[in-house]
Amino acid sequence: MLIATWNVNSIRTRLLQIVDWINQVNPDILCLQETKVIDDSFPFEPFEKLGYSVEVYGQKSYNGVAIISKIKPENIEKGFNGYSYSDHNIESSLEQKRLISADIGGIKIINVYVPNGSSLASGKFDYKINWLKCLASFLDEQEKKGELICLAGDFNIAPTNLDIHDPNKYEGGIMASQAERDALNNVLKGRLIDSFRIFEKNTGHWSWWDYRNNAFELNKGWRIDHIYISKELSSKLKSCVIDSLPRANLRPSDHVPVMIDLSLNDFNGDFIDDEDNFFEI
């Protein structure tokens, strides 16, 4: 079962590129972030024509997440459980549309768009840390229920200095601070593992390149898009790849897809092995 995540930076602007990518790769589940559209205006038809179910949680102009899945998702939840807010200074009525989760093929798929935080001195940074505390509470609740988890999305955090093209320049700053890494580790709590690092121990692998300063051409990127899975699923993990090719498209998203392949005995969909179609820069 192929599970992918992609911050597309506007579903409407990127629609044809996303459909092309689906046709090439044939993922079973695709988690999208930064759809930037209200639910009534989401382009459902192109995905439904390809046989996918579409679940969305969007808002005007900013944020927005969606799950595209061959198997019909069940127990769809949009945002955090109410209890998660109360301890962490986030009003549910002010919630930004950054999380959607569902049960698919026996796994709890949790699709997140973690706030960027702007800079460490910004109020947005406090929001980011509080949002990650809510996410930790949300995962505690899933763990209590005994769920097998796949937590995928744009985390806006480089987990280690190996995940930054120039750590000397950026260490301690936004997306690379100890406070953010601590907050992320408090979500993972050792119960979730970074799929990509099962297979690749070296630096030089990025999922995001700034639009500015020819960052992609110079390969000055960051690895901030991640797929974390329950430890119990690790024996099922066949691969994790970053498909950097879409970043070379005309009018690309600044992020590229990340995808894992899980071999699940009880999965009743198609098994496609597309590893040969992926390249690392």
Next chain:
DNA sequence: ATGGCAGAAGCATTCTGA
């Protein structure tokens, strides 16, 4: 320290992102 590039809203320019 700042800008650079991109998208949305909406029609000039501002806000936001990372």
